[in-house]
Amino acid sequence: MSDITITVDGKELTVPRDELLIKILNKNNFAIPQFCYHDALGMDGNCRMCMVEIEGQKRPQIACNTLPKEGMEVRTRGEKIDATRQKILELELINHPVDCPICDQAGECKLQDYYMDYGLYDSNIAKSDKVHQRKHIDLGSEVMLDQERCVLCARCTRFTSDITKTHELGIIGRGDHACVSTMPGKKLDNAYAMNVVDLCPVGALTSKDFRFKQRVWFLTSTPSICHGCAKGCNIFIDHNREKYKDDTVYRFRPRENQQINGHFICDTGRLSYKELQEKRQLESIFEAEPVEMDVATSALKTMLKMHLKDIVILASPELYKEELESLMRLSERLNATLVCPMESYYDERFGDDWLKSPQRAANAKAIEQLGISTELSQEQHIGLLMSFDHRDFPEIKSDHSVTFQTHIGVDADLILPLAAYSEVAGTLVNEDGIEQWCKQVIHRKEPLYSVREWVRLLEGVES
């Protein structure tokens, strides 16, 4: 279909004939308030917030249920439209409890934003006249529901009916008493349930995991990639360094990427942020005793000099491509064997047909692309086994063992701390071969060595 020309606030736009007006306006950065419309869920037309004026039409129209026409003239601001929006917003807020001080959505709440942009009226309803409903209901899957704060946009119910097709949520009751709920005795239970928290434009659905941990305006959002599986979903890592404390991650949020994950991520990936700060290996351990860094590095050097012939380097398939490349260079210089056994990273039960890949190693494709061997021959005698955070490390026999660990829980002659993926920058190749750059997100007060820094140190020994 051919493109057509429309005019929005005096600006001419060439747009496809079959795209909804609200999508066009959003794409061209016109501020259109909206609760029920979402790119992933399509239009529903129930919130009535996206009113625009169209030349020749008697009344304002909702942009989410309007298709563009040749020569259409649209106005998104103006006295009439502002007044309409204000009145609709007042209706949306009529039974809202205004409990922003205890609401986790405060700071990223559309009701707050739109009130400041289009509202600014004095309330006509007393707090005592508001309809009260149930608050802090645990819906299951780490989601909390507050029925009073809901604007009934039905994004959450459409998510469970159209996207996950699990149909847990519905709107029950009529008029003032309509509310989002699950069936009696049933829980919200699917692998993508927490996406409703991001979808909810107000504080009706909040995350139980993030509940009361931080106010959102303190958080810094850094774009990154989820390391939960080989899918490589795009995320925002929300983190904050509080006074006298270290940089801490508080949550993962999905970041839109139509090529990979659309608007969503799975709950396992979302909650995997906890691993970044739990059970971390922070000190060097030599023969079961915590030692200073210089003692550890000299022990490492001695071990390396002892075994110059039979070194095996185990590389984790979760390391960045640049790190794997530097390990390849290192193994070449040390004349060592570089391997990366993959079996333990494959989990058939984890996979599904959407965003969860059974390949749990985030950079499995890079191992394949770089041609790193995935088989360790059984007969080979291993003098020194050097593991870079590989899961199989405890099962492999060797004379001496060194492991660079992000997390505690293994036993070796020498254990050295390693920076986690959030503390390093690098490239991930997802299972479809899409290369994605991850920024360094966390800046620790006392930074840990990354793989490349360890490699640089090891190369110094050899020469």
Added chain:
Amino acid sequence: MDKRIKTVPRYGTGFKDRLYLPAIYEGMKITFKHLKDNVSDSNAIDVLEYPEEQPTDITERYRGLHRLTHREDDTVACVACFMCATACPSNCIFIEATERTDGVDEKMPQRFAIDTLECIFCGYCVEACPCDAIRMDTGIFSLTGNAREDFVLEKEQLLAYKGAFGEEKSIAGK
């Protein structure tokens, strides 16, 4: 030129100003006037013999040491909304929020501490509070301690202080 740079007119370029002597004369006139007054009648000098003599002019709007107020049912009024910590220019309010299980509300502070050594007593926290939970009406103007840690007032201490001007409970929502 950079838009952020604002050119202000330079004053004091006239002959009289460049001479300095008239300005010095004006200043010294005031100094000697006070010297004469004070030497002639030393009892008229306005001094407070602190600490033997305590100030009596601390009014309701005086910003004294902070306290946390209670609700009508004597439970903590604070809901840990972090408004005070957000408004605080010296970042000296440390709050950890937790779930409130007594049915009065949903959220309350697990920890609420003010580092009074860092506090500049600007009163922004009181202004920002939507629950009238933090006030500076204790009338306390001096705090002593033996260690730096003594000056970090925790929730229990802040709740124990009484208001010095009658109004005891939080009046939020009234």
